[in-house]
Amino acid sequence: MQLTLYEQTCIFLWSFVLGGIIAGIYTIMAVLRTLSPPGKWLLFFTDILFMLAAAFLNFLFALSCTQGMIRGYSLAAQLIAFCVLYLTVGRFIKRSSFVIADFLHRTWHKVTSPVVSFSVRVFREIAKKCKKLLKKTKKNKISLEK
Numbered sequence: 001m002q003l004t005l006y007e008q009t010c011i012f013l014w015s016f017v018l019g020g021i022i023a024g025i026y027t028i029m030a031v032l033r034t035l036s037p038p039g040k041w042l043l044f045f046t047d048i049l050f051m052l053a054a055a056f057l058n059f060l061f062a063l064s065c066t067q068g069m070i071r072g073y074s075l076a077a078q079l080i081a082f083c084v085l086y087l088t089v090g091r092f093i094k095r096s097s098f099v100i101a102d103f104l105h106r107t108w109h110k111v112t113s114p115v116v117s118f119s120v121r122v123f124r125e126i127a128k129k130c131k132k133l134l135k136k137t138k139k140n141k142i143s144l145e146k
Contacts, residue, residue, distance in 0.1 A: 003066070008073070011065050015074040018061050019081025022054050026082075027090040031097040 003011070029050060038046065058078070062070055093100070 008071075011071065012073055012077050014061070014065060015077035016081040018057060019078035020085055022057065022078065023082045023085035023090060025053065026050060026086060027093055030090065030094050031100075034094055034097045035101055 029046060033043070033046075058075075062068055062074070066074065
């Protein structure tokens, strides 16, 4: 069964989206590698894991959109989208990863700092009340023994 021109166009455009998703995953991996360089074996296994994930996504895409047939224009669109996004936006994000990580760290600290200080105050008050309660129970226990 032949695909219509409309179906082929939709497949082509969705292939761009899939290529963008794969480029996003790879960009995240590249940023993590920049922030915390892995060893040789971890690098090897993460690359293998990425390739398996990309192949699995491509396989699912081929099953769902092209009746399981691999279309050349679909692969070309994915490759073009991946290259364009990774070589433009991906490189920019990778170069600015330390700035982004610092911003996220400062923002996280600003958000969690009040929560942590409030929690510490609450737990200290609870601990004080528990100590007072323990002292009272010890005094009552001693007075009952006499």
